[in-house]
Amino acid sequence: MTLVLYPLGLKLSGRSVIVVGGGPVAARRASGLVAVGALVTVVAPEAGPDLRALLATGAVTWRERAYRTGDLAGAWLAHTATGVPEVDALVAADAEAARIWCVNAADHAVSAAWVPAVTRRDDVTVTVSTGGDPRRAMALRNAIENSLDAGSLPLRHHRRPAGTGTVHLVGGGPGDPGLITVLGRRLLAEADVVIADRLGPRSLLGELDPEVLVIDVGKLPGHHPVPQDEINALLVEHARAGRRVVRLKGGDPYVLGRGGEEAAHCRSHGVAVEVVPGVTSAVSVPAAAGIPVTHRGVAAGFTVVTGHEQLRALQGGRDHTVILLMGISALAGSAAVLATGTRGEDCPVAIIEDGYGPGQRVTIGTLATITALAASRGVTSPAVIVVGDVVTLSPHAHRAIVPSEPASTELVPTAPRKAHP
Numbered sequence: 356m357t358l359v360l361y362p363l364g365l366k367l368s369g370r371s372v373i374v375v376g377g378g379p380v381a382a383r384r385a386s387g388l389v390a391v392g393a394l395v396t397v398v399a400p401e402a403g404p405d406l407r408a409l410l411a412t413g414a415v416t417w418r419e420r421a422y423r424t425g426d427l428a429g430a431w432l433a434h435t436a437t438g439v440p441e442v443d444a445l446v447a448a449d450a451e452a453a454r455i456w457c458v459n460a461a462d463h464a465v466s467a468a469w470v471p472a473v474t475r476r477d478d479v480t481v482t483v484s485t486g487g488d489p490r491r492a493m494a495l496r497n498a499i500e501n502s503l504d505a506g507s508l509p510l511r512h513h514r515r516p517a518g519t520g521t522v523h524l525v526g527g528g529p530g531d532p533g534l535i536t537v538l539g540r541r542l543l544a545e546a547d548v549v550i551a552d553r554l555g556p557r558s559l560l561g562e563l564d565p566e567v568l569v570i571d572v573g574k575l576p577g578h579h580p581v582p583q584d585e586i587n588a589l590l591v592e593h594a595r596a597g598r599r600v601v602r603l604k605g606g607d608p609y610v611l612g613r614g615g616e617e618a619a620h621c622r623s624h625g626v627a628v629e630v631v632p633g634v635t636s637a638v639s640v641p642a643a644a645g646i647p648v649t650h651r652g653v654a655a656g657f658t659v660v661t662g663h664e665q666l667r668a669l670q671g672g673r674d675h676t677v678i679l680l681m682g683i684s685a686l687a688g689s690a691a692v693l694a695t696g697t698r699g700e701d702c703p704v705a706i707i708e709d710g711y712g713p714g715q716r717v718t719i720g721t722l723a724t725i726t727a728l729a730a731s732r733g734v735t736s737p738a739v740i741v742v743g744d745v746v747t748l749s750p751h752a753h754r755a756i757v758p759s760e761p762a763s764t765e766l767v768p769t770a771p772r773k774a775h776p
Contacts, residue, residue: 360469360484368392371429374415375399375422375446376436380460382406384434384470389414396430398422399437424449432468436460463487472496476503476541479510504537506544511564512599520547520594522621524614526607526633527555529643531711534634535559542631547598550589554605554636554737568593583613587620594626607635611661611680635659637678640710640739644717645749648676654745672697679740686740687726693742694722703746708738717751 370393374385377399386409388395395415402410402417410417418426422442427433427449435446435457443461450457451467459466464487471482472492481499485492502508523542528534535543535556543549543559546567551560553573560569570589572581581589586602593600608614608630621628637659638648648657657676658669666689669677682689683706694700700723708716720728722742746752 362471362482362484364480365432367432370394370431371396372432372434373398373427373430374434374436375426375442376438376460377402377406378436378438379403379405380436381434382409384436384458384460385409385415387470387473388434393432398426422446427453427455430455433457434460434470474500474503476500479503504541506540506559506562508544509564510541510544511547511567512545515547515597515599518597519626520596520598520600522590522594522600522602522617522626522628523631524602524604524608524617524628525631526609526612526614526635527552527603527605528634529606529636529639529711530554530556532556532558534639534711536631536633539631539633542599542629543601543603545599546601548593548600549603550586550593550600551603552605555603560603583616587617590617590621591624591626594621595624604633605636606639607633610635610637610659636710636737636739637680640707641678641705641741641745643710643715644705644707644741644751646705646707646741646745647748648678648741648745650745650748653748654743657743666692669693669696673699673702673744676741676743676745679742681736682740683729683734683736683738686729689740690722690726698722698742702742703744703752705741705746705749705752706734706738707741708734708736710737710739717749719746719749719752 367388368391372388372393372395374381374395375398377397381397381399382403382405385395385397385406396418397406397415398418400419400421409415422445433446433450433455435443437443440461443459447457447459447467456468458468458470463469469484471484474481474496483492483496485495525539525542527539548568548570549560549563550570550572551557563569572586590600590602602617604612604614606612614630618628618630641648649655654674654676657678659678659680660666661681677693679689693702700721702722704720704722704725706718706729708714718728718732718734
């Protein structure tokens with residue numbers, strides 16, 4: 356006959372729990388109980404290394420002796436894991452007589468209470484019981500953890516707590532849905548409102564609950580249909596209405612993404628903000644073309660800038676990589692400034708268009724040739740420009756890069772990653 360359990364959550368914060376035993380099982384249970392705020396007392400004549408590490412934190416009280424009838428007085432819950440059947444049976448019997456729930460790790464079949472496999476993500480707690488088969492329970496728990504982290508479960512809140520909502524500035528990476536962080540995916544699945552940039556992982560928006568409000572604030576070069584002050588106002592407006600707002604940004608919010616301004620605006624209006632870092636396109640898009648921004652013996656550092664007006668003050672030569680974001684319109688001026696410095700006209704340059712997108716393409720030349728080459732090929736934004744000797748490490752730089760023979764190659768576009776790994 357299958358044992359049917361009644362699942363129940365316990366509030367143990369500030370309440371006494373007795374753990375009998377000093378081995379690894381008792382230590383794990385004591386640690387889990389401490390994590391939820393229980394007042395844990397361990398009864399055991401000896402303590403193993405795991406329990407001693409917990410005792411060293413001062414989080415539990417240790418009665419350094421064998422269990423005695425009466426030790427459960429005042430407890431709300433007992434857990435016995437001594438490995439001695441007679442002792443575990445005595446603890447269970449004493450708990451039954453005192454009407455205290457007891458977990459008996461020695462014999463799940465007779466135990467009055469069970470500890471399921473547990474996973475927690477913020478305010479979501481999932482427990483799995485499988486009729487006394489802990490490995491099966493853990494395997495299922497792990498699968499659920501993966502689904503929670505992938506944002507593939509319906510995590511959106513339907514009961515909002517009173518008061519102001521929250522804003523999460525989520526770095527979405529360069530656009531590939533596989534390159535957003537685990538936390539970013541989960542927060543996106545929980546959102547009531549998503550305010551989305553053009554270059555983030557927009558394919559994920561189609562997976563959201565139909566009731567989620569998606570506001571497109573994407574910018575094109577020279578065309579910003581929703582100005583930054585309006586974006587700031589939208590964040591505050593929806594958060595003040597009690598909603599969970601995700602500001603889905605391309606790359607990383609703090610790498611030339613105006614995330615600092617948005618966070619400061621929200622905080623100045625009393626709105627809580629969490630910033631979730633993302634994979635910046637300054638590093639990831641060159642990597643898509645096989646270009647490391649640093650490489651031992653080739654380049655020991657790199658600088659990320661957005662336009663040629665910042666280039667005159669740059670130090671270093673070809674061994675210091677320069678990454679230009681949003682730099683296509685100013686390419687001619689940037690190349691001219693960099694070429695007059697220590698890098699020289701023959702310094703290698705790569706332009707990676709639509710990194711990780713269906714139109715991904717690489718154009719390789721030198722500071723002397725790149726402007727004309729880009730014009731002849733119709734290079735457009737979004738694109739990342741890489742200047743320095745690291746460009747020669749790309750598998751696409753298969754020909755010598757010299758002023759008389761610029762090299763250009765195309766990457767074979769790869770299909771976007773599936774939204775769920």
